[in-house]
Amino acid sequence: MPAFALSPQTWPFELKWLPTSACLVGGSVRDALLERTSDYLDLDFVLPEGAVETARTIARHYRAGFVLLDAERQIARVVFAQGTADFAQQVGDSLEADLARRDFRANAIAYNPHTQEILDPIQGSSALQQGVIQMVAPENLKEDPLRLLRAYRQAAQLGFTLDPETQSTIRQIAGLIQDIAAERVQGEIAYLLSTSKGTPFWRWLGKMAC
Numbered sequence: 001m002p003a004f005a006l007s008p009q010t011w012p013f014e015l016k017w018l019p020t021s022a023c024l025v026g027g028s029v030r031d032a033l034l035e036r037t038s039d040y041l042d043l044d045f046v047l048p049e050g051a052v053e054t055a056r057t058i059a060r061h062y063r064a065g066f067v068l069l070d071a072e073r074q075i076a077r078v079v080f081a082q083g084t085a086d087f088a089q090q091v092g093d094s095l096e097a098d099l100a101r102r103d104f105r106a107n108a109i110a111y112n113p114h115t116q117e118i119l120d121p122i123q124g125s126s127a128l129q130q131g132v133i134q135m136v137a138p139e140n141l142k143e144d145p146l147r148l149l150r151a152y153r154q155a156a157q158l159g160f161t162l163d164p165e166t167q168s169t170i171r172q173i174a175g176l177i178q179d180i181a182a183e184r185v186q187g188e189i190a191y192l193l194s195t196s197k198g199t200p201f202w203r204w205l206g207k208m209a210c
Contacts, residue, residue, distance in 0.1 A: 005032040005043060008113050012041070012080035015113055017058050022047045022087075023095060023110040023119065030106050033118075033128055034158070041083030046098055046110065048090045052076045055087040096121045103147040104154070104166075105134045134163035141169060145176035149188035156192060 005028035008015040026044040031037075047054060052068065055076035059066035065079030074089035091098045095110060099122055102108040108122040118125075127134050133155045141147045148170045155162045177185070 004037055005029065005041060006111055006113070010041070011043065011085075012064070012082045013058050013062055013078075013085070017054070017061065018045070018113065019047060019050065019054065020112075020114045022054070022114075023112050025099070025110045026102070026107050029109045029111050029118075030124070030128065032111075033109065033125065041085075043083065043085040045085065045087050046090050046095065047087060048095075051087040051089040055085070058085070095119060100136060101140060101143075102136055103140055103144075103150065105136055106132075106154075106158075106160075108136055131158075131160045132163050133158075133160050133166065135166040135169060138169045138173070142173055142176060145173070146180050146184050146188065148174060148177055149185060153188045153192060 004010050005024065022045050024043060025046050028041070028043050045051075045054075051074050052071075055078050056066055058064070059078045062078075062080065065077075067077040067079065069075040069077055069086070073091075076087050078085045078087070091101050096119075099108040099110060099119075102122075105122050105124040105127040107124065108120075109124040110119040111117070112119065122136055133151050135141055135151070141151075151162060151166060151170060154160070
């Protein structure tokens with residue numbers, strides 16, 4: 001049965017293991033609001049503190065896989081048969097500050113499973129309703145240039161359009177992509193090659209390279 005990210009009953013661990021301050025963020029929230037389900041869950045949580053400790057405790061209790069993805073930034077992953085759950089330390093002094101550092105408005109929505117509250121300071125829900133991939137800020141794209149390609153991949157994946165200002169910014173800073181490791185670029189390119197939905201975005205990428 002397909003799992004629904006906003007329903008803890010479908011998660012591979014019980015909600016009681018999450019502190020009340022933990023929020024689900026990113027693509028899993030976006031897809032849930034778009035009513036996109038999956039047989040394999042990809043959950044991302046942000047915690048103001050204790051992210052790695054929470055992940056380690058859950059992995060130990062459920063005898064699941066544990067991977068420390070980034071010790072400096074305090075990011076860890078718990079691997080279950082039904083999916084993965086990433087736990088990251090909040091960036092900035094508030095959840096709002098963390099969301100403001102994300103790539104696109106559609107991905108900058110949080111959900112507190114304890115209160116069942118949607119937190120949307122960047123107005124990502126509006127981007128979902130409009131069906132548009134729109135950057136949060138140019139600086140966020142420069143911080144991780146892979147996001148330039150991710151914009152095209154997510155637009156194709158979701159059937160969204162690419163915001164003109166975002167597209168213009170991508171063209172202006174396209175040279176930054178050469179600094180990204182080839183294996184990271186490969187996944188984004190592979191998706192666009194594997195689907196007919198990627199065709200118009202390949203044209204845009206061609207223009208970006210000019």
